[in-house]
Amino acid sequence: MAVKLRLQRHGSKKRPFYFIVVADARAPRDGKFIQKVGTYNPLTVPATIQLDRQKALEWLHKGAQPTDTVRRILSFKGVLYLKHLLRGVKLGLFDDATAMVKFQDWHVKHEADVARRAEANKKAKKESRNKVYVRKVAPAAPAQPQVEGEQA
Numbered sequence: 001m002a003v004k005l006r007l008q009r010h011g012s013k014k015r016p017f018y019f020i021v022v023a024d025a026r027a028p029r030d031g032k033f034i035q036k037v038g039t040y041n042p043l044t045v046p047a048t049i050q051l052d053r054q055k056a057l058e059w060l061h062k063g064a065q066p067t068d069t070v071r072r073i074l075s076f077k078g079v080l081y082l083k084h085l086l087r088g089v090k091l092g093l094f095d096d097a098t099a100m101v102k103f104q105d106w107h108v109k110h111e112a113d114v115a116r117r118a119e120a121n122k123k124a125k126k127e128s129r130n131k132v133y134v135r136k137v138a139p140a141a142p143a144q145p146q147v148e149g150e151q152a
Helices: 053-062 068-077 079-090 096-130
Strands: 003-010 017-024 035-041 048-051
Touching: 003 053, 003 068, 035 053, 048 068, 053 068, 053 079, 068 079, 079 096
Parallel strands: none
Antiparallel strands: 003 017, 017 035, 035 048
């Protein structure tokens, strides 16, 4: 049985809201699923993502294949990076504690970057709201005085 990590659409027309689910690949998009691992709301800025990292990581280790969008979400939340680090532990490149330190360092930097981008978005939104639009009118060209005897 092929298992996928994918999005399940909810919400009304033009107001999407998604569950991130583990489902059989043969099941319909909004149909039967095995387990819910998170939610995704693309309407908020930045998009709101709630994800159970441990469940998602467990299913990835079991061989579940994420769809393209879910792969991007997992990458954004650090699940794929954590899987990469745990593979390094399994191969004996470094120990578990080192892997967790690397992940925590990445997580702190990532959260700071997300907060910075959210703040920049709020600032840009506030500036655009306060911006006064003035219609620019091109100045009229000064009339050239005609000299007697010259034709235009």
